Amino acid sequence: MWFFFGEAVRDFDEALEMVGRSDLLLVVGSSLSVYPAAYLPHYAKGRVVVVNRGEVRLEPGRNRYFCQSGIDSFFRSVAVHLGIRLDDESEVGKGVV
Secondary structure, three states, X not given: OOOOOOOOOOOHXXXXXXXXXXXXXXXXXXXXXXXXXXXXXXXXXXXXXXXXOOOOOOOOOOXXXXXXXXXXXXXXXXXXXXXXXXXXXXXXXOOOO
């Protein structure tokens, strides 16, 4: 499930349930200052990884990880760690790895 800035959280109760069951919640490119979506990480029982440049309104806690990085550089690092070779930047935008 994903949400864009300013977009209403559809089926909020279902989102809470899914977050509560998840092993990993990725919060990408959000300061977590817009509600109700900002509530979601508080319901996670698994790990929460927040990737954002700048301030994030979520306090540190057990199983919470924060990466002050741009989205592109973060996921490029993940790809390298997973052994995924990204041949050309133009291919990344097309979903080709």
